[in-house]
Amino acid sequence: MITKSASDVSNCKYSYLFTKNARTSWFKTLDALSVYKNKKLTLLLPAYIGINEKEGSGVFDAVIKNGADVVFYRVTDNLQVDISDFNNKLKSNDIDVVLVIHYFGFSRVDMDSIRTICEKLNAILVEDCAHAFYINADNSKIGNYGDYSFYSLHKYLATSTGGMLKINNTSLPNPVLDINDKIDFDALEKFASSDFKKIATIRHRNYLAYEEHLATDKNIDVLFKLESTDIPQTFAIRVKNGLREKLYFYLLEKDVPTVALYYRLIPQITENEFPNSLLISNEILNLPVHQDTKISEVVYICEKIKEFFSNEQNRN
Template identity: 25%
Template sequence: MIEYENLKRLNSPFQKEIEEAVLRVTRSGWFILGKELENFEEEFAAFNGNKYCVGVASGLDALVLSLKYYDFPEGKEVIVPSNTYIATVLSIMQNGLKPVLVEPSIDTYNIDPRKIREKITKNTCAVMVVHLYGRPCDMDPIVEICNANNLILIEDCAQAHGAKYNQKNVGTFGQVNAFSFYPTKNLGAFGDAGAVVTDDPDIANKIRKLRNYGSSIKYYNEFVGMNSRLDEMQAAVLSVKLKYLSQINSHKKAIFEIYDKGLSNRFKKPLPDSESIEQVHHIYPIRHSERDKLKEYLLKNEIKTEIHYPIPPHKQLALAKTLSNDGEFSSGLYPIAEEIHATELSLPISYFHTKADIKRVVDVLNVYQ
């Protein structure tokens, strides 16, 4: 069986170092807001090309806190892609703001900059882009649009650790940007974890307080904050794995190239890198009109796959009243997102997969009838 993911196998090359790091934490007797967190924050900021990194409890919290910093008036609008994971939209709603969905490019799966302008109103306060599947968005026109309209730019980098646009890492274009370190990410913790990155010291200082009940001095609270702290154990694990992130990304790139060269064009394959785009291939998405049958066929051939994602945000029960015109599950509101969600299938592309694994996936797919 070729598994889609196996966290035990993924982490086994780092196991000894991770165990040493965990033992160091347990022996220290200090588990929250300590040296391990400070070290990881410095290391990740340096890796990504940011001045500051603030570790938080999850990728969702990183997005929530990024918006919370600005304290936008309730009801203001945030532009967001129509085909993102629900967490991106939830972060907007949890700040009392209105998500305004913009369709992606069918080829890149990322928000289409040409469609952003038409959704800007007097109530728009920010644009939240998502570097989906590990591919950077087309950032130059997005930055230009935000600057021209005095809008805050926030990057959701949950799937794009180390991805580059014009040789700059994602997470360095917006004023405040969010990462997830969920265990399956290219840089994954041993539980939920996230971070906010920025070059603005005021943003970093306030978010440090917001993640800690709105406090920098125990029992003295300046803001209405939340409990969202990246703990010492997760920080120690992430520091170990950060040393290998470039190696992990390179391995995934090699897998991408096997798929790209060997897989039949009967399957809609993701675009390769370009002069301005350097992907990190968190997910290898193909599209096919018989996606569900294809998934079942692969499983019968002992190949596991995933779907990212089966239901677009505007059709989620939790969001229907907010995102649909009539509060119902209307089709056709966001046809490109609906097309992607109905046809996308994610193929195995983990750090533990061998070239032989991927060649078998290619061979099995290419004889699919």
């Protein structure tokens, strides 16, 4: 029947659910898959998941709430999937759901091969894109491989809340959201009115400025060299010689806000089994690249970092 106006709410529609935050998207996905599979889930997770006193653990709190069993796979020196360990764990365990976390907005792993082995072993792949913002990029290495991908709006926009779940495999169930699970209007309005391309351009520019000033500094390791399609969440470095905490407080005294993301890991990730994970957590420091950051501020931060290491060298 010919209609006077459009009435099919499912027509020409992205498969997005807007949630209170990213952890809600993750938990509601696990909840839906538990019902779908009619069993207690077994998850394959990266061995680099943080926790803190104020917020708990965005990833693991949802896992505990769901009651799933967990197997951990190793990560590399720059927090990518250790493919060998990943494949071994996936093959030797009856895994229902696999989680890949794109730390700080970067992917330097073959997501095609991960997608292929998950399909072969009938494991559902979920991408944690909380640090990433590639929602509509068709050629992105991030967010288009998982059966589900979830995002955290407040990590990219000027809002304190808001998450999004992207359902790439429409043969799997859509999570059911209660009213308290849904995004608030202010966060949704900021999402709808934001210029994503401009945000990406500024973040890209700021990251390149850090690279210019810090990439050759022997006191740190820069985790990722920027590629043209990258949209960074922060400029992530590893501070050598046990000086991360000291540098953090030095910068704080100089009015430089930094954060050490995942500086403390969940207790299930032990140093005995995952020494590399604990080493990274003791060295990680994240410098701001967000769209409010000016180039002059990036230069100032880099000057203060060099000043700190110069002072340390003079003391020794």
